[in-house]
Amino acid sequence: xxxxxSAAVLGGLLVVGALSACGGESEDAGSGKKDDGKITMxxxxxxxxxxxxxxxxxxxxxxxxxxxxxxxxxxxxxxxENQIKAIRSYIAQKVDIIAFxxxxxxxWDTVLKEAKDAKIPVILTxxxxxxxxxxxYKTFIGSDFVLEGKKAGEWLVKEYxxxxxxxxxxxxxxxxGSAPANDRKSGFADVIKADxxxxxxxxxxxxxxxxxxxxxxxxxxxxxxxxxxLYAHNDDMGLGAIEAIVAAGKKPGVDIKIxxxxxxxDGMTALSEGKINYIVECSPLLGPQLMDLAKKVVAGETIxxxxxxxxxxxxxxxxxAALPNRKx
Ligand code: GYE
Numbered sequence: 001x002x003x004x005x006s007a008a009v010l011g012g013l014l015v016v017g018a019l020s021a022c023g024g025e026s027e028d029a030g031s032g033k034k035d036d037g038k039i040t041m042x043x044x045x046x047x048x049x050x051x052x053x054x055x056x057x058x059x060x061x062x063x064x065x066x067x068x069x070x071x072x073x074x075x076x077x078x079x080x081e082n083q084i085k086a087i088r089s090y091i092a093q094k095v096d097i098i099a100f101x102x103x104x105x106x107x108w109d110t111v112l113k114e115a116k117d118a119k120i121p122v123i124l125t126x127x128x129x130x131x132x133x134x135x136x137y138k139t140f141i142g143s144d145f146v147l148e149g150k151k152a153g154e155w156l157v158k159e160y161x162x163x164x165x166x167x168x169x170x171x172x173x174x175x176x177g178s179a180p181a182n183d184r185k186s187g188f189a190d191v192i193k194a195d196x197x198x199x200x201x202x203x204x205x206x207x208x209x210x211x212x213x214x215x216x217x218x219x220x221x222x223x224x225x226x227x228x229x230l231y232a233h234n235d236d237m238g239l240g241a242i243e244a245i246v247a248a249g250k251k252p253g254v255d256i257k258i259x260x261x262x263x264x265x266d267g268m269t270a271l272s273e274g275k276i277n278y279i280v281e282c283s284p285l286l287g288p289q290l291m292d293l294a295k296k297v298v299a300g301e302t303i304x305x306x307x308x309x310x311x312x313x314x315x316x317x318x319x320x321a322a323l324p325n326r327k328x
Contacts, residue, residue, distance in 0.1 A: 039298050040070045041291075042090025044100035046127070047078040049175075049208045050236040051264035055328035056101075056126065056284035063287025069294065078175060078207070080104055084111050091118045097294050101126040101142075104177035112136035121297045125286050127179040134305065138297050141289055141307040143282050145180045149187020151280045151313055152231055152259045156192060159257065159277075164197060167228045170220045171203035172213050172241060174233040180282075181205065184233045184261060201227070206237040213237030217244035232260045235267025235279065242275055253277055263314055265326050271319040279319070281311040284328060 041064065045057055057073075064071035072095060076082035080103050090098050091114055098120055102108060108129045115122050116136055124140040131137075160167055169192075174181030185203070192198040202220050206213040213236060220227065221244060230245075232238035238260035242252040252258055252275040260267055263281040270276045289307060296303050314322065 038068060038070045039097065039294060040072065040093075040095045041294055042072045042086070042093065042095040042098045043074070044083045044086040044090070044098070045073065045075050046083075046101050046103045047075055049078055050210075050234055050262070051266055051328070052234060052236075052262045052282065052284045053208075055264060056286060058328070059285045059287035060125075060290060061287070063291045066288075067291035067295065069291055076103060078103055080107060087111050087115065091115055091120060094118075095120060096298050097121050097123065099123040099125050099290060099294065102129050102179070103127070103175065105130040105179050105182065106177065109133070109136065123290065123293060123297065125290055126284075139293060139303050139305055139307055141286060141293060141309070143180075143309045143311060145183030145282075146187035146190075148180075148261050148280045148282055148311070149184040149189075150191050151187075152184070152261065152278070153188040153191025155259060155278045155280075155313070156198065156229065156231075157195065160197070167198050168224065168226050169198060169200045169229045169231060170217075170224065170227050171200055172206040172216055172230065172232040172237040173203060174205065174208045174237075176205045176207075178208075180261075181208075181233055188231060206232070206240070208234050208236060210236045210240035213240030214244045215240075217241035218247075221245070221248045221250075227256050229257045229259070232258070234282075235260045235262040235264050235270075235276075238276060239266055239270060242270065263319075263326075264328055265323070268314065268319045268323050268326055271314060271316050272323055274316055277316070279314045281313060283309045283311055 043060060048054060074086040083103060087098060098115055109131050112122060122137040124137050126142040128140055173185055201224055204216050206216045230241055232241060238258055245252045245256055250256060258276045259278045260276055261280045261282050263279045267279055271279050293303050
């Protein structure tokens with residue numbers, strides 16, 4: 001009976017927004033959201049491409065449980081179209097808040113506008129978007145990737161201080177079009193351009209994965225007889241590249257100096273063994289801060305537009321000291 005009735009007047013019901021009349025258990029008449037007191041968050045993750053990402057996912061899932069937030073989680077396998085689909089499904093499910101780490105910077109305006117029109121607030125975590133309209137999201141929580149690139153460059157400048165020979169650098173970029181790839185590249189370039197002895201002789205994407213890092217480094221080694229330095233935008237690509245360097249009969253950290261970003265356990269281990277020379281930290285532990293901000297947004301409180309993550313850098317000695325307490 002009820003079904004027949006609701007089908008007949010469905011259009012009208014939607015217009016007056018009284019979906020709760022046939023929705024069963026306690027729903028808020030205005031929004032159609034469940035009124036069980038729990039915040040529901042839809043989180044559209046990038047993928048599982050690196051150790052960093054695995055630690056980031058764990059942090060978000062654990063923090064949601066600890067904060068009593070009902071988390072709907074999706075993995076986009078590094079594809080923007082999958083993230084857009086996930087966000088649209090969260091809008092359709094009328095979640096209280098959407099958070100996501102945009103795989104690339106561009107192309108988000110339409111879907112973010114859809115969320116805004118549905119009155120669902122959005123928090124960006126880890127990676128930024130290049131949307132001009134900043135009212136499309138409440139805040140962006142994550143690292144300063146330009147600064148990370150600069151820190152990598154500054155180490156290099158210090159390491160080669162007083163030397164005049166050309167320093168041939170190869171660069172493994174992160175995912176093409178992603179904020180960390182764009183910014184880590186530009187921050188690094190900005191610092192090393194001050195001294196013409198630094199030459200980036202090859203720069204290509206390794207998509208933030210170990211397998212691609214290895215593959216691209218193999219090609220770099222074949223094409224370039226003299227490589228002095230590898231700058232990899234994350235530990236995983238650096239670790240893949242180390243395999244290629246060893247296979248080519250060279251000593252990583254000695255014949256080719258290596259700088260990476262992230263400081264996950266595997267990277268820190270290689271650093272402590274001297275296979276990597278320097279790591280710029282990028283913290284994946286964004287979960288607790290994200291849940292805290294989500295609660296504030298849902299409660300209608302104002303929050304800062306930008307929340308920065310605190311980070312450091314590591315030498316081999318510092319890695320040795322930090323490793324026993326490293327959580328990821
Ligand atoms: O550095 C890399 C991961 O967006 C900061 O994504 C993140 C990056 C991180 O795949 O390992």
